[in-house]
Amino acid sequence: MIGDDYFELRSRIGTDLLALAAALREAGGDLEAASTIDNLIASLKEPFVFVVVGEVNVGKSTFLNALFGQDFSRTGVMPTTGKILFFRHGEEHHVAPVTPTLDEVYAPVDFLRDFHIVDTPGTNSVENEHQLITERFVPIADLVIFVFSAMNPWGASAWQFLEKVHREWMRHVIFVLQQSDLRSPEEIQVITDYMGQLTRQRFGRDFPLFAVSAKKAFLARSSGIDRDRLLQDSGFNALEAHISGLVRHNTARLNKLASTMKLARHILDTTRDRFAVNMQNAKRKAAVLQELQTERELQVDRTLKKILPALDATERDYHESVMRVAGLANDALATRKAFQRRSPLDDEGSEVRQQSLDHRLFQELQHRTGDRWRQVSLVLEEDVHQFERFMYAQGRGVLFPVDVIMPSHDYGEEESELRRRFGTHVDSSLRRFVIGLQLDEHIEPGLESARVTARWLPRLILPVVIATAVSGWLDGPMSAGIAAGAGVLLLAVVYLLTQVRLSTARNAILDKLEESSITLREMLSKQVTEDVTGIFTKFLDTLNPAQASAVHLEREQATHVERLRQLSESFDGLDKQIRALTPAGAK
Numbered sequence: 001m002i003g004d005d006y007f008e009l010r011s012r013i014g015t016d017l018l019a020l021a022a023a024l025r026e027a028g029g030d031l032e033a034a035s036t037i038d039n040l041i042a043s044l045k046e047p048f049v050f051v052v053v054g055e056v057n058v059g060k061s062t063f064l065n066a067l068f069g070q071d072f073s074r075t076g077v078m079p080t081t082g083k084i085l086f087f088r089h090g091e092e093h094h095v096a097p098v099t100p101t102l103d104e105v106y107a108p109v110d111f112l113r114d115f116h117i118v119d120t121p122g123t124n125s126v127e128n129e130h131q132l133i134t135e136r137f138v139p140i141a142d143l144v145i146f147v148f149s150a151m152n153p154w155g156a157s158a159w160q161f162l163e164k165v166h167r168e169w170m171r172h173v174i175f176v177l178q179q180s181d182l183r184s185p186e187e188i189q190v191i192t193d194y195m196g197q198l199t200r201q202r203f204g205r206d207f208p209l210f211a212v213s214a215k216k217a218f219l220a221r222s223s224g225i226d227r228d229r230l231l232q233d234s235g236f237n238a239l240e241a242h243i244s245g246l247v248r249h250n251t252a253r254l255n256k257l258a259s260t261m262k263l264a265r266h267i268l269d270t271t272r273d274r275f276a277v278n279m280q281n282a283k284r285k286a287a288v289l290q291e292l293q294t295e296r297e298l299q300v301d302r303t304l305k306k307i308l309p310a311l312d313a314t315e316r317d318y319h320e321s322v323m324r325v326a327g328l329a330n331d332a333l334a335t336r337k338a339f340q341r342r343s344p345l346d347d348e349g350s351e352v353r354q355q356s357l358d359h360r361l362f363q364e365l366q367h368r369t370g371d372r373w374r375q376v377s378l379v380l381e382e383d384v385h386q387f388e389r390f391m392y393a394q395g396r397g398v399l400f401p402v403d404v405i406m407p408s409h410d411y412g413e414e415e416s417e418l419r420r421r422f423g424t425h426v427d428s429s430l431r432r433f434v435i436g437l438q439l440d441e442h443i444e445p446g447l448e449s450a451r452v453t454a455r456w457l458p459r460l461i462l463p464v465v466i467a468t469a470v471s472g473w474l475d476g477p478m479s480a481g482i483a484a485g486a487g488v489l490l491l492a493v494v495y496l497l498t499q500v501r502l503s504t505a506r507n508a509i510l511d512k513l514e515e516s517s518i519t520l521r522e523m524l525s526k527q528v529t530e531d532v533t534g535i536f537t538k539f540l541d542t543l544n545p546a547q548a549s550a551v552h553l554e555r556e557q558a559t560h561v562e563r564l565r566q567l568s569e570s571f572d573g574l575d576k577q578i579r580a581l582t583p584a585g586a587k
Helices: 004-026 031-044 060-068 127-137 156-164 167-172 185-203 214-223 227-234 236-248 251-332 335-339 357-394 417-437 439-454 456-475 477-537 540-581
Strands: 048-054 084-089 094-099 102-107 115-119 143-149 173-178 209-211
Touching (some): 004 236, 031 251, 060 173, 060 236, 084 127, 143 156, 156 185, 167 173, 173 185, 173 236, 185 209, 214 227, 251 477, 251 540, 357 417, 357 439, 357 477, 439 477, 456 477
Parallel strands (some): 048 115, 048 143, 084 102, 143 173, 173 209
Antiparallel strands (some): 084 115, 094 102
């Protein structure tokens, strides 16, 4: 294909420009810049314009068919219609008259995407239209091809038409001596030599001249039979190489590509710099948010360490409370209680209930620790507000607007919601701990067991007395003394068993109270940890989404920066190709 190198380069430029436009739109970037890129892409598609000039019946249609490898005459309009035909690409074939002697012909022929062909009906048939061709088409032509017939290359009208072409535009002119297969090589050499001498005499310059057989070239491309020999004989290899060179090294087109790349690179670099700044801002924001996350975790640890002494003090208070409750337990399990058949009555005749050890222990703990845990709640509240102040200070411009006003806090007498909730949770933990001990439930079983034993004491007194009397009556005073001693010993044993069961119950309660201090500390520590962690967790509702957004934005911007970096490298390669194709004098 003619100009493959150029069109491949142009296609790569178009692909990169499409990628740049897509990057701009996907990133929600500058839509005006994206529109500019779209316009650059559209301008790249501007086809080359070839003007084909020659007299009637010199084989221009056959020449075009051979040059582009397609049956050009199948467009439906033959070049012998007496009009100038401007061939352009269209999805459907149709003809649009422009002037009485000019038609635009749209045809679904692939090469017309890259080449527009101006086909003249013959310079000798439209003498009065020479001016139109020279003024309208030759100035915009990338190449003017004068086709001469090898059978009659001396037609005056073609040479006269060439004289009308401005000297400045003659650099785009080439001569094609068509139907060379109808002459011998010697005759062709004579003709080409004479045509070169004639152009030097008339125009003071040589024009590239190619003797070709379009018939052989078209046969080579359409039939495929003996292709290489036919192409070699047709002379088209040299012609195509020359035209491809003109296309490949077209200074105006290459300059246009260069200016397109220059503008596109400016947009790319500007966009890349903007994305790089956005990426740095996102990275800075992510770093600030990570710092806040770390500070939040450290603040939780610091607050918990501040509360640790309160746990130690509460454990000590619990031991003191245990001593008081132990006295109540001793009283509840006193010896006299075991020998009472029923609880004493109050003034109204109701049984006096034993004071609850659970309730008393809870009261003792509340009394001893209440003020301390209220102070702890104040410390907790101050730490929360301190972190909040830190978050507002560090997060200004990242989490919050620069002019944001930090909420103020009043530490008045009125209890805040945070302190109230924290105090409620501590009381609830103490209550659950005390209830879990079940001290009251251990009093009654121990007391009842001692009462069962103690009931034997009054029952044994009468038998002992009787046994003593009988022994004395039967065996005398000594026997009565022995019987009395044995009876007293039996009563003592019952009494001691009662004491043992009461002592066992008391000791079980005391042991449980002593051992439970570890449980109390664990329950309070767990509750306090949950409360402190939960209170500081509320900040995650602000930090987590912001951090996730910042990380996502950083990755997104980094992706765009990398994508544009790769495009920039590709642009560098394309610039080198453009410079390599640009003629040395035009650089």
